Amino acid sequence: MSINNIWVFAQADGDTASTATLELLSKANRLGGSVTAFVVGSAGGAAAAFADHGAAKIYETGDLAGALPGPAVSSAMQAVISGGDAPDLIMFPQNYEGRDVMARLSVKLDRTVLTNSTDITVDGDSVTVQTPIFGGSKLVNSTFTGERPFLAAFRPKSFEAAGGAGAAGEIIAAAVGELGATGGATVTAVHVEETSGPKLDEAAVVVGGGRGLGDAEKYEMIETLAKLLKGAPGASRAIVDAGWVPYSYQVGQTGKVVKPTVYIAAGISGATQHMVGMKGSKNIIAINKDKEAPIFGVADLGIVGDVHKVLPQLIAALQARG
Amino acid sequence: MNVIVCVKQIPDPALPGELDPSTNTLKRDGKLILDESDSYGVEMALQLVNTAGEGSVTLVSMAPNDEVSGLRTALAMGAEKAVLVSDPALAGADALTTAKVLAGAVGRAGDYDLIIAGTESSDGYTGTVPEQMAEILGLPSVGFAKTITVDGGTVKVDRQTEAGYDEVICTLPAVVSVTAGVVEPRYPSFKGIMAAKAKPVDTVTAADLGIEAVSWAQQISSVDDAPAREAGEVIEDDGETFNKIVEFLDGLKVI
Numbered sequence A: 001m002s003i004n005n006i007w008v009f010a011q012a013d014g015d016t017a018s019t020a021t022l023e024l025l026s027k028a029n030r031l032g033g034s035v036t037a038f039v040v041g042s043a044g045g046a047a048a049a050f051a052d053h054g055a056a057k058i059y060e061t062g063d064l065a066g067a068l069p070g071p072a073v074s075s076a077m078q079a080v081i082s083g084g085d086a087p088d089l090i091m092f093p094q095n096y097e098g099r100d101v102m103a104r105l106s107v108k109l110d111r112t113v114l115t116n117s118t119d120i121t122v123d124g125d126s127v128t129v130q131t132p133i134f135g136g137s138k139l140v141n142s143t144f145t146g147e148r149p150f151l152a153a154f155r156p157k158s159f160e161a162a163g164g165a166g167a168a169g170e171i172i173a174a175a176v177g178e179l180g181a182t183g184g185a186t187v188t189a190v191h192v193e194e195t196s197g198p199k200l201d202e203a204a205v206v207v208g209g210g211r212g213l214g215d216a217e218k219y220e221m222i223e224t225l226a227k228l229l230k231g232a233p234g235a236s237r238a239i240v241d242a243g244w245v246p247y248s249y250q251v252g253q254t255g256k257v258v259k260p261t262v263y264i265a266a267g268i269s270g271a272t273q274h275m276v277g278m279k280g281s282k283n284i285i286a287i288n289k290d291k292e293a294p295i296f297g298v299a300d301l302g303i304v305g306d307v308h309k310v311l312p313q314l315i316a317a318l319q320a321r322g
Numbered sequence B: 001m002n003v004i005v006c007v008k009q010i011p012d013p014a015l016p017g018e019l020d021p022s023t024n025t026l027k028r029d030g031k032l033i034l035d036e037s038d039s040y041g042v043e044m045a046l047q048l049v050n051t052a053g054e055g056s057v058t059l060v061s062m063a064p065n066d067e068v069s070g071l072r073t074a075l076a077m078g079a080e081k082a083v084l085v086s087d088p089a090l091a092g093a094d095a096l097t098t099a100k101v102l103a104g105a106v107g108r109a110g111d112y113d114l115i116i117a118g119t120e121s122s123d124g125y126t127g128t129v130p131e132q133m134a135e136i137l138g139l140p141s142v143g144f145a146k147t148i149t150v151d152g153g154t155v156k157v158d159r160q161t162e163a164g165y166d167e168v169i170c171t172l173p174a175v176v177s178v179t180a181g182v183v184e185p186r187y188p189s190f191k192g193i194m195a196a197k198a199k200p201v202d203t204v205t206a207a208d209l210g211i212e213a214v215s216w217a218q219q220i221s222s223v224d225d226a227p228a229r230e231a232g233e234v235i236e237d238d239g240e241t242f243n244k245i246v247e248f249l250d251g252l253k254v255i
Helices: A019-031 A044-052 A069-082 A096-109 A216-228 A237-241 A272-278 A307-321 B036-052 B069-077 B095-108 B129-137 B190-196 B241-251
Strands: A005-010 A034-039 A057-060 A089-093 A113-117 A119-123 A126-133 A138-144 A150-154 A170-173 A185-192 A205-209 A232-235 A262-266 A283-288 A301-304 B003-006 B009-011 B032-034 B057-062 B081-085 B114-118 B141-151 B154-160 B164-171 B174-178 B201-204 B218-225 B233-236
Touching (some): A005 A096, A019 A089, A019 A119, A019 A150, A034 A044, A044 A057, A069 A096, A096 A113, A096 A150, A096 B141, A113 A126, A126 A150, A216 A232, A216 A262, A283 B241, B003 B036, B003 B129, B032 B036, B069 B081, B069 B190, B095 B129, B095 B201, B141 B164, B233 B241
Parallel strands (some): A205 A262, A262 A283, A301 B233, B081 B201, B114 B174, B141 B174
Antiparallel strands (some): A119 A126, A138 B218, B009 B032
């Protein structure tokens, strides 16, 4: 039986394929068998990128007219599966839309879900995903035991995106069925928070600020330092929850996963929640006044000191270099 | 305005987590506390009921060993009653089973206009339970709510997105999952703590909810230690350590 038919829940922003989608398609392609992209909305100009990363076939729901994707896309998926195209595995990105669709589909098909994973292995008929726990210090390997399709969600940046897979195949419309009460939510307005500089999850340098900054105004130091290093400012959950910076700044389990060349953690103790999001950074610098802080356990360079002293000195030194 | 809030009682996140070596599931045998993520939902529910001027907040929860200490915290904040599903057969339950159980508990909790849950728990963080519950109950759902305003038969939600936020209108009844930081959870007053001791907690098993043959189609095959990231140099700041950082950045050619 093995794994012959893999679907990937696919997203695009206009004609630009989402990075998470391309990562999953590439991995699916390396696992073998046929790979299908199941697109929320229309594939449009992103179809070529989906195909180039492994999608031999594309289903698209078309414009959802403001409906949230959870009920709509899961209904379209269920209809295709009932129609006879039965996937062995459906891979979702661990993001808002991915997990909502996955959750709805899991109920419709009565299948378990495995989420927050960072790796997958297929051994004959057996599919096992790996999920980091306890801030990434342990890796749990979980194997699906029930009926197919297996539903699994993966954290961003778990897999390398690789193009060159082949030419575009057919694009098939996948109709959204009657949603009844479950379709009662409608998006009436979309707000985009403007940010300057590189994107948090793509920047080569990320400067993360935490509770150790003391108060919201001190976050300006993080922004200044990030700008000097042509990087992006990030934040721990603690200061996002406290309302100092918007959620889009959050690095961690519930925020963004970053893997920059350098991550500078300033006034961040290194809670599990945060570590999951930045432990994959190539180099980590930590500044914290508590020498017992867990962040020092992962730092390549740790400074036990006051961020209110070290950061202004560092900023001045970098400014002096021009 | 009757609001049901899903709450989870979890091991204190300040303590290091431990796996049961025989089952590889999280050890939950110590004292459990109210998941801080859920305190935001409880506060939001209390505010909505207060704004409506009538109705009450009911908790639903699933926990081993008839644990109620976390529920008492939420009752002390002002919730009126709770339904607790406690059943050894549910130890290690997956998210879908949890959603089925909580949906069953909702059926015992009485009439409701809105169900509120956290977006994900702090200990398991699968993050699918609210949406799964909504599907089981045949309801719409809106996740990652930053604000919730009820207006007649609809609820208006500002929903976080990767890029910012969306304004969403949703018919009631509905399931809404809230993020931390949406409201400032109140501290239970002394009076609240005393009153909570007498508030009703309806403790039931899975079978009481009509959920038989509890199983889930996943199995933990092994647990590995992650390759340890070696700690590097840790130095006390002497007023000059910023130079070390500059050197380090220089070495990486990022400046």
